[in-house]
Amino acid sequence: DTAVSQTPKYLVTQMGNDKSIKCEQNLGHDTMYWYKQDSKKFLKIMFSYNNKELIINETVPNRFSPKSPDKAHLNLHINSLELGDSAVYFCASSQAGTGPLNTEAFFGQGTRLTVV
Amino acid sequence: AQTVTQSQPEMSVQEAETVTLSCTYDTSESDYYLFWYKQPPSRQMILVIRQEAYKQQNATENRFSVNFQKAAKSFSLKISDSQLGDAAMYFxxxxxxxxxxxxGTGTRLQVFP
Incomplete structure (x- = not known):
């Protein structure tokens, strides 16, 4: 049973289109994240949500809009896709907090987005 | 700003040998966590090992161990008895x-038979 699952795993789309990536976790975690891995393999956080509330927004363009309908789901919607958006997008979850409650992040398998 | 530096873009090791991957970081915090993640060609991010900054004892997980030097802000990963399945990107x-x-920017580890 997959702990953090993302769909789709691969996404090829044309410039200007709007697309969504879905993420679900069955670990009972309070916090979910979106990370972007670029072509050089560099991973950087985009957003984090804690109990459906946006906690971190790391200067991501407004074309990216996360949505968390409940604490087990965090979707990423991207408007007006650009060539530079091509990357692997990872969803993750953790039972995060301060001090000893901060635990490891569990990652989904990633979604490879290719904009043509 | 908090940054993580991995100065070795690529490393290679022979099967059954030991290899050490380097990592340094910059922070003004006194309490934090450090991790090593492995990313094989399957793309899955897998936690290898975790270290709490308030613990002086170095973490170990089977063949994987760390050398945590808090004052030097250094956190290296040692892989003993390397196996072909250890080949991956390590973050x-x-x-x-x-x-x-x-x-960090990652280190690609190759394991040769």
Whole structure:
């Protein structure tokens, strides 16, 4: 049973289109994240949500809009896709907090987005 | 700003030998977590080992161990008895108590038979 699952795993789309990536976790975690891995393999956080509330927004363009309908789901919607958006997008979850409650992040398998 | 540096873009090791991957970080915090993640060609991010900054004892997980030097802000990963399945990208990551991971640029490890 997959702990953090993302769909789709691969996404090829044309410039200007709007697309969504879905993420679900069955670990009972309070916090979910979106990370972007670029072509050089560099991973950087985009957003984090804690109990459906946006906690971190790391200067991501407004074309990216996360949505968390409940604490087990965090979707990423991207408007007006650009060539530079091509990357692997990872969803993750953790039972995060301060001090000893901060635990490891569990990652989904990633979604490879290719904009043509 | 909090940063993580991995100065070795690529490393190679022979099967059954030992290899050490380097990582340094910069922070003004006193309490934080450090991680090593492995990313094989399957793309899955897999946690290898975790270290709490308030613990002086170095973490170990089977063949994987770390050398944590808090004053030097250094966090290296040692892989003993290397196996072909250890071949992957390895990412060092720092986590303040603010719920995010800050990653280094990664080290690609090749394992030769």
């Amino acid at each position: 060092c990551a720092y986590s303040p108590y603010t719920d995010k991971l800050i990653f």
